[in-house]
Amino acid sequence: QVQLVESGGGLVQAGGSLRLSCAASGHIFSGSSMGWFRQAPGKEREFVARIKWSDGSTLYVDSVKGRFTISRDGAKNTVYLQMNSLKPEDTAVYYCARKTMGLGVRASDYDYWGQGTRVTVSS
Numbered sequence: 001q002v003q004l005v006e007s008g009g010g011l012v013q014a015g016g017s018l019r020l021s022c023a024a025s026g027h028i029f030s031g032s033s034m035g036w037f038r039q040a041p042g043k044e045r046e047f048v049a050r051i052k053w054s055d056g057s058t059l060y061v062d063s064v065k066g067r068f069t070i071s072r073d074g075a076k077n078t079v080y081l082q083m084n085s086l087k088p089e090d091t092a093v094y095y096c097a098r099k100t101m102g103l104g105v106r107a108s109d110y111d112y113w114g115q116g117t118r119v120t121v122s123s
Contacts, residue, residue, distance in 0.1 A: 056072060
């Protein structure tokens with residue numbers, strides 16, 4: 001059973017930074033990818049970033065390019081999302097997800113989800 005546990009959310013002022021972590025239990029196959037999604041109140045869950053486990057290649061939604069960085073630590077089975085220059089519109093619950101094989105940007109592409117961590121950015 002795969003479990004994903006996020007941490008690192010909180011309250012931060014606009015322009016500040018946070019680093020989210022997602023610890024995964026079980027083996028992560030090289031063909032897997034890990035993603036971060038977010039869901040703001042009253043909105044649909046949206047793709048933020050993903051990383052291919054085998055080679056670390058990444059993809060970001062345009063709104064976070066240059067501000068957010070996704071990375072992984074294979075030894076710790078952990079994925080990170082470094083968020084800099086945060087804006088109030090980044091406020092959301094952030095979810096970590098795993099796609100067992102291949103790549104994807106849709107929430108429906110992913111097989112396992114964490115419980116989410118809340119990020120609030122004040123203006």
